[in-house]
Amino acid sequence: MGYWLHRNIIEPGKLPLLLALTAFVLTFVIARVITRMIRAGKGPFRNIDSGGVHIHHVVPGVLLMVAGGFGAVASGREGVGPALCAVLFGVGVGLVLDEFALILHLHDVYWTEQGRKSVEMVVMTAALVSLVLCGFLPFGVNDVGRQELADRGSVILSVGLNFLFALLALSKGKARIALFGVIVPFIAVIGAIRLARPHSPWARHFYRRRPRARARSQLRAFHHDRRWAGLSRKVQDWIGGAPDGPTGASVHTADRR
Template sequence: MGHWLERNIVEPGKLPLLLALASFVLTFVVTRVVTRLIRAGRGPFGNVSAGGVHIHHVVPGVVLVVVGGFGALASRHGPGSGVCAVLFGVGAGLVLDEFALILHLADVYWTEDGRKSVEVVVVTAALVGLVLAGFAPFGVNGVSTDELHDRAAVAVSVAANFLFSLLALSKGKARTALFGVIVPLVAVIGAVRLARPGSPWARRFYRRRPRARARAGLRVYRHDRRWAVPSRRLQDWIGGRPDSQDTRVPQRQ
């Protein structure tokens, strides 16, 4: 394990990225636990206010992202880079946990629109994890011929998966495209199946194919009917169940 970590994480310079990812995920988990306790009226936690203004945790998150980002650029080597990576990861976790609030400029944290924050966090963690698992083919000293061949194969595989994922994304299958970057078979399936109605692919290639449009609409209906409930339950388990009514409060612009 130590040799693998040294060759694939430390030597290519990925240790700060690993620290940032770990702190990012941990911050999101802790933040969601705290906010759910506040929502339930349990524990010693409470909302932070100053002068009657509710201070969302995206505010300290932005500060930490700025400090960690500029600090990482200033100290690319040594322990300082690790510290800055942790600060950046914590800040990014706080910011993206309230991504939906930034997107809508409204307090939609516990509404249906607030689910976008959970989706963005999962997407970000998955993509950064993919970069870590990609085993950079460059920047490692003393690589044997077999290792170079293996790393080249990994790079080609990742590039092919990325192209299939882009194709799936053009067909309106964002989640399939995301997981396709990690699981090649998912990307291939998403790329070859019918596009979702209204997607760029459907608008371009189904415009004069009424049968294809009808089949695509029927497939989407059956898919959403089958997977909508499990997907919502998973999101509720990760981020908490939204309020039954939309009680968003517009933010000052």
């Protein structure tokens, strides 16, 4: 284990990234445990208020991100500075993305259906950073050999094609595939060659006069959502807690911190 850590993490200079990712995941988990305990009325934790203003944990998260980011720029690459700044930055990102939906909607939607976006963002961020930590680089240029890397044309072509496929997947309403396609070589091809989602820019433009393609797109989207939406919601509820019902009778969103 020690050899693997030194060979794959410390020697390539990825220790700060590993520390940031670990701090990010642990912070999110701890924040969710605390907020779920407050929601259930258990434990010693209570909401934080200052002068009648409810303090969301995105506030200290932003401060920690600023401190960790500027500290990393100022500390260079030697000593314990980069590692400490990476931990501060990871903790800050964990607090901020835990309330990503609040920032997006500019409203406290933590325990609502819209609040699921926070869990989605945290899971996707952790997955993408993990891929980078494992050696995957944006646009997949890490998979070319030394001789091929010397040929700049091959690298430019690889980056260009991957970027094009990612854009096509994004225009077809497949944002997750497009995002992961930037990291994993040519995974965006899957989203680029398949039918577009019904309300995507591609479908609105190219399926407008093609009723058969439009019908196939709607049918495929229906079957896909029926197959995976329920499972996705169960996983999100397990990670972040189930949102309030339509009436919100279980607990006020303001009483969660």
